[in-house]
Amino acid sequence: MKDQTIEQQQLLAAYCRNGVDVEILGTTDGRLHNYRRLVFNVVRDALSSTYPLTYNLLEINEWEDLCKSFFSDHKCQDPQVWRMPFELIKYVQEFKVDLTKKYPQLIELLHFEWLEVEYYMMPDQKFPEEKTKDLWTSPWQLNPESEIMHLTYPVHLKNARFISRSDQGMYFCLIYRQPDTFKVKFLNLSPFFAWLLSRVKDSSVALSEMGQEIEDAFNISDPEALKENIRPFFEKLVADGMVVT
Amino acid sequence: MAEFVGIGYRKDFGNAFLECAEMQPAFIEVAPENWIEVGGYWKNELRKVADKYPIFNHGLSLSIGSPDPVDFDFLEKVKRFQSEWDVKIYSEHLSYSKCDNAHLYDLLPIPFRQDAVDHVSERIQRVQDFLGRKLVIEIVSYYTPVAAEMSEVDFINAILDKADCELLFDINNIYVNGFNHNYDPKGFIDSLDLSRVKYIHMAGHDKVSDDLIIDTHGQPIIDPVFDLFEYSIGKLNGPVPVLLERDFNIPELTELAQELNHLEAICQNVWK
Numbered sequence: 305m306k307d308q309t310i311e312q313q314q315l316l317a318a319y320c321r322n323g324v325d326v327e328i329l330g331t332t333d334g335r336l337h338n339y340r341r342l343v344f345n346v347v348r349d350a351l352s353s354t355y356p357l358t359y360n361l362l363e364i365n366e367w368e369d370l371c372k373s374f375f376s377d378h379k380c381q382d383p384q385v386w387r388m389p390f391e392l393i394k395y396v397q398e399f400k401v402d403l404t405k406k407y408p409q410l411i412e413l414l415h416f417e418w419l420e421v422e423y424y425m426m427p428d429q430k431f432p433e434e435k436t437k438d439l440w441t442s443p444w445q446l447n448p449e450s451e452i453m454h455l456t457y458p459v460h461l462k463n464a465r466f467i468s469r470s471d472q473g474m475y476f477c478l479i480y481r482q483p484d485t486f487k488v489k490f491l492n493l494s495p496f497f498a499w500l501l502s503r504v505k506d507s508s509v510a511l512s513e514m515g516q517e518i519e520d521a522f523n524i525s526d527p528e529a530l531k532e533n534i535r536p537f538f539e540k541l542v543a544d545g546m547v548v549t
Numbered sequence: 550m551a552e553f554v555g556i557g558y559r560k561d562f563g564n565a566f567l568e569c570a571e572m573q574p575a576f577i578e579v580a581p582e583n584w585i586e587v588g589g590y591w592k593n594e595l596r597k598v599a600d601k602y603p604i605f606n607h608g609l610s611l612s613i614g615s616p617d618p619v620d621f622d623f624l625e626k627v628k629r630f631q632s633e634w635d636v637k638i639y640s641e642h643l644s645y646s647k648c649d650n651a652h653l654y655d656l657l658p659i660p661f662r663q664d665a666v667d668h669v670s671e672r673i674q675r676v677q678d679f680l681g682r683k684l685v686i687e688i689v690s691y692y693t694p695v696a697a698e699m700s701e702v703d704f705i706n707a708i709l710d711k712a713d714c715e716l717l718f719d720i721n722n723i724y725v726n727g728f729n730h731n732y733d734p735k736g737f738i739d740s741l742d743l744s745r746v747k748y749i750h751m752a753g754h755d756k757v758s759d760d761l762i763i764d765t766h767g768q769p770i771i772d773p774v775f776d777l778f779e780y781s782i783g784k785l786n787g788p789v790p791v792l793l794e795r796d797f798n799i800p801e802l803t804e805l806a807q808e809l810n811h812l813e814a815i816c817q818n819v820w821k
């Protein structure tokens with residue numbers, strides 16, 4: 305194409321992204337703004353529906369400014385609009401220091417909200433063919449559509465608006481998609497159970513074979529007591545489709 | 550079950566779609582961008598719908614009129630999706646939605662110029678070669694021309710001819726454009742190369758001021774667009790599939806089914 309044709313297309317695209325008035329050849333008076341409005345609405349709607357908690361946390365003008373600067377400064381890469389909001393996280397991390405200072409929980413909240421969308425939509429993963437026969441003597445077969453989030457703010461437990469620096473700590477949250485309902489679930493984990501779950505995820509060892517390691521982790525040496533300590537957690541995971549039986 | 554008329558399948562329909570006895574479309578249309586690499590609940594729903602109805606694709610992100618290069622990695626995913634779901638038709642918009650390496654997620658008008666005709670046609674041909682199927686390009690609605698040097702209809706006909714592709718004849722868009730740019734839609738249709746028509750879209754719109762209609766797909770089809778539909782399909786060589794599009798402000802499915810059946814009755818009347 306001729307440079308001039310390309311240039312007119314670029315001017316229109318740039319105007320849609322930044323909303324700064326522009327002269328474009330041969331346009332009808334008073335019509336151009338419809339493009340900016342329509343394009344920006346799509347982007348803002350996609351961001352608001354992916355991040356409703358963040359939308360609630362930020363003040364109205366902060367959210368509006370964030371959407372505007374993101375769309376104007378960042379070149380959206382994903383051809384699938386529902387995936388585009390993922391790109392906001394890195395943008396905030398890199399360029400919105402004022403916001404991350406004011407809201408220390410912001411990045412983790414964005415991650416948390418994005419994971420819910422991602423897990424709901426993610427391609428189906430291959431489930432283990434083997435079953436978990438027993439909590440103690442057979443290796444736990446886990447739902448592969450899961451991961452453990454390590455958090456410094458309890459965004460999975462508390463309304464983000466009431467989270468402050470004093471909430472800083474070590475939190476673990478299991479996220480998984482239930483195979484029968486396809487619902488995405490979150491489960492707060494104590495450090496013990498977060499350790500246990502990561503341990504069984506990374507190895508195919510039964511708890512009975514972990515020996516000293518598991519006794520130390522839970523600080524319980526009697527196997528029967530240890531089993532009874534773990535049982536309710538195990539049963540919850542089985543009931544929720546997180547452990548395959 | 551309808552013979553000619555299908556419906557744009559939306560997640561908003563939920564599982565009511567398969568349970569609605571009145572809703573018996575000839576096919577369903579989805580945007581591949583909303584379904585590629587999707588699993589879980591929605592894949593399961595799409596599987597149920599696909600077991601009952603043939604699937605057409607109407608893409609959003611190809612950006613055939615862009616100065617940017619064609620994204621063949623994305624197109625590879627589209628191709629895989631279409632073979633997995635046995636997609637019958639792949640239509641896309643004669644517009645651009647990506648520029649300077651940034652997606653815009655909406656449809657911007659291409660300048661009606663000869664160099665754009667050459668550029669777009671060459672890209673359509675490459676896409677057709679890559680996918681091993683004809684691309685069906687849609688006349689889009691637009692709110693202002695940009696840097697035009699030829700008429701819209703000459704622009705479209707030249708691309709159809711040069712790219713040797715097929716046409717998605719969106720009759721509502723032609724009505725909207727006629728209104729927004731002061732031309733007679735029938736005259737436009739009379740000048741269009743109708744031998745290329747492979748597929749028809751029908752939809753509603755929102756009139757936002759005395760001289761502007763926005764193509765929202767958020768209202769029922771209006772009577773003048775039904776009239777234009779009857780006028781147009783009589784001019785075609787034979788039957789083609791017709792789609793009812795409804796993207797916003799979605800009513801009860803029984804109400805959509807009535808609209809669909811109305812379209813089907815017109816088709817039966819003209820084509821049988």
Ligand SMILES: [Fe+2]
Nearest residue numbers: 687719750794
């Ligand atoms: Fe259309």
